[in-house]
Amino acid sequence: MRNWLIGAAFLAVVACKQEKKEDPVKEAVEEVSQEVAAPNWEVLFDGSSFDEWHYYNGGAVTEPWKIEDGAMVFYPPKERNGESYNLVTNKTYTNFVLQLEWKVVKGANSGIFYGVEEADKFGQPYATGPEIQVLDDENHPDAKNGTTHQAGALYDMVAPSEKTVKPIGEWNSVEIMVNHQENQGYVIQNGTKIVEFPVNGEAWTKMVENSKFKGWEGFGEYQTGKIGLQDHGDQVAFRNIRIKEL
The missing domain is CATH 1.20.5 (Single alpha-helices involved in coiled-coils or other helix-helix interfaces)
Structure with a gap:
């Protein structure tokens, strides 16, 4: 028995x-x-809903974004009628650490924004929000426009110190820190710190003046803003998104 x-x-x-x-x-x-859901971390995407996000200058998230296998996936529509499908958080953030994972298909381009101001006069998140580049470095032509356009870069301003991006179809982990009190920012990609930069003051202004964003009204001027994920017309996926305010 x-x-x-x-x-x-x-x-x-x-x-x-x-x-x-x-x-x-x-x-x-x-x-x-x-x-x-660890202490002090706020979940922005847990793989089950878009509750913490909405379209930039728009409403609730619908297609062409989908949730598949615990990730949010963007499928670029064939017909747009002038519409964009950039995502931004419902909340604003000033000093924070943001963690997420991203994956692209061959030849894809996207980005992660911070300090995004939502207003009709700006039209797109990149008008105000500095961008951390998401890219297929091997196949997208923008990677040939200089290292400040490659994956992990503070776009058009600070290049990665080394190449850490994984091949297409594989997940890349990213940690982005922005601290206006300490005037420090960094990007850790796949476990390696590859970018460090000031986030305000004279040093920041000088970087902007030496970039394509020189003279852009509002660019990088909002210390408190939203986190954004870019619709650049290519398929891209994000998952495991969380943020900790400093």
């Missing part, structure tokens, strides 16, 4: 493990949800 009970318990454990393996996506989402 004792051996029968032990055998039954063993079969129950095996069945439980098999049941979990039958739904790996659900298991992954639950694991991510528990991990990102």
Whole structure:
């Protein structure tokens, strides 16, 4: 009788493990949800909803953004009618650490913005928000326009100190820190700090003046703003998005 009970318990454990393996996506989402909900971190995307996001100067997130396998995925529409589908957070942030993962298809381009001011007169997040580049360095032509246009760069201002981006189809981890009190910013890509930069003052102004953004009204001027994810017309995916205010 004792051996029968032990055998039954063993079969129950095996069945439980098999049941979990039958739904790996659900298991992954639950694991991510528990991990990102650590103290002092605010979950911006846990793999299940767009509740913390909306379209820039627009409403709730709909297609062409979809949720697949615990990630938000952008599928560029064939017909736009002048519409853009950039995402921004519902909340604004000043000093923070942002963590996420991104993945692109061959030849894709996108970006991560901070300090985004939402207003009709600006039209696009990049009009005000500095961008951390998301790119297929091997196949997108923008990568040939200089290292300040390559993956992980503070776009058109600070180039990555080394190449850490993974091949297309693989997930890249990114940590972005912006601290206006300390006048410091950095980008860690796939575990390596590749970009450091000032975020205000004379040093920041000089960087802007030496970039394509010289003379842009409002660019980089909003210390408090929204986080943005770019519709650049290419397929891109993001997941495991969380933020910690400093």
